[in-house]
Amino acid sequence: MKTLDTKLNKHIDLLIKRYPQLEVCKDDIINAYLVLEECYENGGKLLVAGNGGSAADAEHIVGELMKGFKLPRKTSDEFAKKLKEVDEELGTILAEKLQGALPTIALDGHPALTTAYMNDCEPLLCFAQQVNGFGNKNDVFLGISTSGNSKNILFAATVAKSKGMKVIGLTGQKKSKLSQAADVCVKVPETETYMIQELHLPVYHCLCLMLEDKFFLNFIN
Numbered sequence: 001m002k003t004l005d006t007k008l009n010k011h012i013d014l015l016i017k018r019y020p021q022l023e024v025c026k027d028d029i030i031n032a033y034l035v036l037e038e039c040y041e042n043g044g045k046l047l048v049a050g051n052g053g054s055a056a057d058a059e060h061i062v063g064e065l066m067k068g069f070k071l072p073r074k075t076s077d078e079f080a081k082k083l084k085e086v087d088e089e090l091g092t093i094l095a096e097k098l099q100g101a102l103p104t105i106a107l108d109g110h111p112a113l114t115t116a117y118m119n120d121c122e123p124l125l126c127f128a129q130q131v132n133g134f135g136n137k138n139d140v141f142l143g144i145s146t147s148g149n150s151k152n153i154l155f156a157a158t159v160a161k162s163k164g165m166k167v168i169g170l171t172g173q174k175k176s177k178l179s180q181a182a183d184v185c186v187k188v189p190e191t192e193t194y195m196i197q198e199l200h201l202p203v204y205h206c207l208c209l210m211l212e213d214k215f216f217l218n219f220i221n
Contacts, residue, residue, distance in 0.1 A: 002038070004030050008210045015206040021189050022199065029203060031184045033210050035140055035166045040215060044138030045103035049127045049156055053197045054144035054170075057204065058106040061142070064208040065102040073100035073216045100216050105134060107156070127156035137164040145169070146196040148176020148185075157181050170203065172196040 004012075012030065016023050039046065046065065048058040067073070075083070075098050083091035083098075107130045108114075114126045121129070131141055141160035143153040148171035157167045157178065169178040169185035172193075179185040188199035 002034055004034065005214065008033070008213055011206050011209045011213070015202055019199065019202050022203065024189055025186050025203070028184055028186045029206065032168050032186055033207050035168055035184055036207065036211060037214055039138060039140045039166065040102055040211065042138040044136065044140065045105065045134075046140050046142060047105050047107060047131055047134055047156075047160070048142045048144065049107040049130075049153060050144030051150055051152070053194075054146065054200070055106070055108040057144050057197070057200055058108055058142075060201070061204050061208065062104045062106045064205070065104040065211065067101060068099045068216075069208055069212050071212050071216050073212075075100070102211060102215060107131070124152045125155050127152050128159045131156045131159045131163070131165075135160055135163045135165050139163075140166045140168060142168045142170065143178055143182070144171075144200065145176070145178055146172050146193045146200075148172065148174065148178040148187075150178075153178060154181065170200055 012026060015029070016026060022029070036046065048061050049055075050058045075095050080091075080095035083094045085091070107127050110130065113130070117126050117129050135141065141157060143157050145153045148169060154177055158181070160167050161181070167182045169182035171178055171185060171187050172191055173187050173189045174191060179187055186203055188196055188203065190196045190199055
């Protein structure tokens, strides 16, 4: 696996400064980032899933990666030109307002599909079905589970690995089935659900900041 670009260390350093208890996760956070970097460099996408508060975290991650987080992510001159070639008026507006995106899908947000699948098939396999439909070899599945033993997340992770995808786990500190199955698992040092979730947010914010710097910092006008 590649090493971390030195300019991205500032985000890890700030994370540990603000949350010293996450020092024990530092290497796993870096490795999770490197998996995501490789995914996006190869034209892949990120599929994210969780239950309850972790489903909200999955949606939060989509919001940070699919539009500007801290950086403006302006469209390139080349893409702006193509937009205007299609339609001068509409393309001008799009060139000004569109932001660069890292393709990310939260699997909790498809009610027609999931309710149909739950009714017709097996409720615990909804995420697995979506990974089966969306997932490709260069993609990554990020499973968020405070226990690390959520069955629907484990089913999805199994499908992801069978399709040649990498799997990242985001859990609490206890050893779990997800921590054993994942290529990388960030086990934050808490055991109480809400405390685990409170540490998940700064971890994924750090990952999103690093990805944004990697893929969009050079495009600031």
